[in-house]
Amino acid sequence: MSSNVISLSSIARGRVAPAAEPTAPTGGCSSKSCGSDQGQGDMPAHIWDKVKDHPCYSEEAHHYFARMHVAVAPACNIQCNYCNRKYDCANESRPGVTSEKLTPEQAARKVAAVAAKVPQLSVLGIAGPGDSMFDWKKTSATFREVSKLLPDLKYCVSTNGLALPDHLDELAGHNIDHVTITINMVDPEIGALIYPWIYFKGKRYTGIEGARILHERQMEGLEGLTSRGILTKINSVMIPGINDQHLIEVNREIKARGAFLHNVMPLISDAAHGTAFGMSGQRGPKPAELKDLQDKLAGGANLMRHCRQCRADAVGMLGEDLSQDFTLDKLPEVAAAYDPEPRRLYREVVERERADRARAVEGAEAELADTVAEAPAKLVAVCTKGGGRINQHFGHAKEFQIFEVDAKGVRFSGHRKADNYCVGGYGDDDKLDIVLAALEGIDTVFVAKIGRCPKDDLKAAGIEAVDAYPFEYIETAVAGWYAQRFGQVSETADIA
Amino acid sequence: MALKIIADECTSCGACEFECPNAAISAKGGVYIIKASGCTECDGDAPKCQAVCPTDGCIVQA
Numbered sequence: 146m147s148s149n150v151i152s153l154s155s156i157a158r159g160r161v162a163p164a165a166e167p168t169a170p171t172g173g174c175s176s177k178s179c180g181s182d183q184g185q186g187d188m189p190a191h192i193w194d195k196v197k198d199h200p201c202y203s204e205e206a207h208h209y210f211a212r213m214h215v216a217v218a219p220a221c222n223i224q225c226n227y228c229n230r231k232y233d234c235a236n237e238s239r240p241g242v243t244s245e246k247l248t249p250e251q252a253a254r255k256v257a258a259v260a261a262k263v264p265q266l267s268v269l270g271i272a273g274p275g276d277s278m279f280d281w282k283k284t285s286a287t288f289r290e291v292s293k294l295l296p297d298l299k300y301c302v303s304t305n306g307l308a309l310p311d312h313l314d315e316l317a318g319h320n321i322d323h324v325t326i327t328i329n330m331v332d333p334e335i336g337a338l339i340y341p342w343i344y345f346k347g348k349r350y351t352g353i354e355g356a357r358i359l360h361e362r363q364m365e366g367l368e369g370l371t372s373r374g375i376l377t378k379i380n381s382v383m384i385p386g387i388n389d390q391h392l393i394e395v396n397r398e399i400k401a402r403g404a405f406l407h408n409v410m411p412l413i414s415d416a417a418h419g420t421a422f423g424m425s426g427q428r429g430p431k432p433a434e435l436k437d438l439q440d441k442l443a444g445g446a447n448l449m450r451h452c453r454q455c456r457a458d459a460v461g462m463l464g465e466d467l468s469q470d471f472t473l474d475k476l477p478e479v480a481a482a483y484d485p486e487p488r489r490l491y492r493e494v495v496e497r498e499r500a501d502r503a504r505a506v507e508g509a510e511a512e513l514a515d516t517v518a519e520a521p522a523k524l525v526a527v528c529t530k531g532g533g534r535i536n537q538h539f540g541h542a543k544e545f546q547i548f549e550v551d552a553k554g555v556r557f558s559g560h561r562k563a564d565n566y567c568v569g570g571y572g573d574d575d576k577l578d579i580v581l582a583a584l585e586g587i588d589t590v591f592v593a594k595i596g597r598c599p600k601d602d603l604k605a606a607g608i609e610a611v612d613a614y615p616f617e618y619i620e621t622a623v624a625g626w627y628a629q630r631f632g633q634v635s636e637t638a639d640i641a
Numbered sequence: 642m643a644l645k646i647i648a649d650e651c652t653s654c655g656a657c658e659f660e661c662p663n664a665a666i667s668a669k670g671g672v673y674i675i676k677a678s679g680c681t682e683c684d685g686d687a688p689k690c691q692a693v694c695p696t697d698g699c700i701v702q703a
Contacts, residue, residue, distance in 0.1 A: 219653065344692055
């Protein structure tokens with residue numbers, strides 16, 4: 146449990162610059178960082194209010210705030226080739242996976258228990274494991290139960306969109322102001338390669354016919370959300386050879402219909418998962434391929450790069466999962482009395498830390514601009530436990546945060562998992578191979594600390610481990626290192 | 642003239658329960674069962690429970 150709680154002294158992070166897109170609601174990774182901007186910028190106040198504490202909608206918020214999913218909606222109305230509904234593994238972290246399904250009443254007790262222990266909790270989401278809109282009775286009953294106990298939570302749902310147009314007004318009525326639709330195509334011929342069938346109004350439809358119905362309902366649902374002022378995030382699964390290039394068109398279409406954020410996620414495919422794609426040997430994209438596509442999309446709808454593809458029952462900060470600490474048998478019989486005070490205090494501290502970090506990063510980037518004239522952009526990896534600092538031992542890193550740095554500044558680029566979506570079960574040698582694969586194309590990794598052996602191993606693989614900036618802000622450390630390496634005035638460039 | 646659910650194949654998602662036009666499906670012991678006396682196999686239409694079930698071969702002739 147304690148590993149989830151960011152110590153207050155360590156919070157502060159993440160450069161998030163003014164967005165470049167003045168016409169749409171601003172945000173997304175197309176600017177300096179994912180999701181919404183660090184500051185309100187030119188974002189309308191009502192939208193900033195909605196995203197600033199939502200870890201999935203704001204890259205900055207995801208270092209301070211936690212989300213939880215409750216798995217109350219197991220029924221689904223479509224079949225996707227990347228999903229196997231029979232699969233469950235407690236060590237597995239990916240969408241659609243859950244260990245226990247909850248009734249709405251059980252879910253409310255679970256939310257209350259988590260809120261009492263995790264003051265960072267800001268968002269309750271329902272993401273299946275089936276479809277929250279198809280299983281609408283359970284979804285809406287859950288929001289009703291929870292809002293009796295915790296009036297200050299934000300709610301969000303994710304859906305494949307097929308049943309979405311049927312519930313638009315009810316969504317608005319429940320005060321749900323974030324909806325995620327998974328849209329993998331706007332061309333039914335491509336859809337037919339991803340969705341073997343859909344179930345709509347009492348009938349199963351297959352092939353292009355099914356994909357066309359799904360597409361039309363997704364667009365109708367997205368437009369309906371936009372017209373009701375509900376923020377929409379579009380998730381797209383990048384499937385090499387099937388929809389990778391097509392996602393550029395998807396991005397254009399969803400932006401035209403008012404989507405706030407576009408989150409392109411890599412296909413997770415493994416024969417052991419028993420999915421159609423897993424069995425057919427369909428591969429997922431490499432990190433570099435994902436980044437290439439994300440860079441191509443940077444001019445369209447705002448991009449999200451910090452998604453961790455979490456489980457349908459995930460609990461905690463993004464990238465961390467406490468769901469095993471809050472299983473049904475560990476919950477109290479009666480919902481814990483709710484005390485809003487710790488959460489209010491936490492939010493106050495975060496506000497102060499955000500301002501402090503913003504000042505530090507601004508200073509660092511000003512120095513960077515002064516000292517480095519022309520130098521190639523570089524990708525670096527960082528080991529961090531959150532809070533925006535280099536505060537993790539290399540040996541504990543299950544994922545790396547990737548930053549791109551050049552004379553204009555330090556930008557968040559994405560995460561790379563180094564645990565192959567599974568926790569444990571690897572020997573040290575295997576682990577190094579996984580780390581090296583995750584760091585493909587990167588030759589510098591910032592760590593709080595690293596042992597001599599792994600440091601030498603990395604060096605042998607052509608990767609330099611930098612441990613000169615323990616517990617510093619990521620941006621100031623990376624900027625300082627870059628200025629020293631590429632700048633003309635290396636003495637004064639060491640601003641970190 | 643009725644269908645049945647193979648318990649080993651059932652994911653307990655419950656989609657069949659609320660799609661059944663005859664309310665012949667209910668949860669029992671962690672999985673779902675079809676009450677044979679209530680099942681009409683949707684009177685000649687494609688049975689809705691089979692159409693919505695995510696597991697092929699889960700719902701079969703009794």
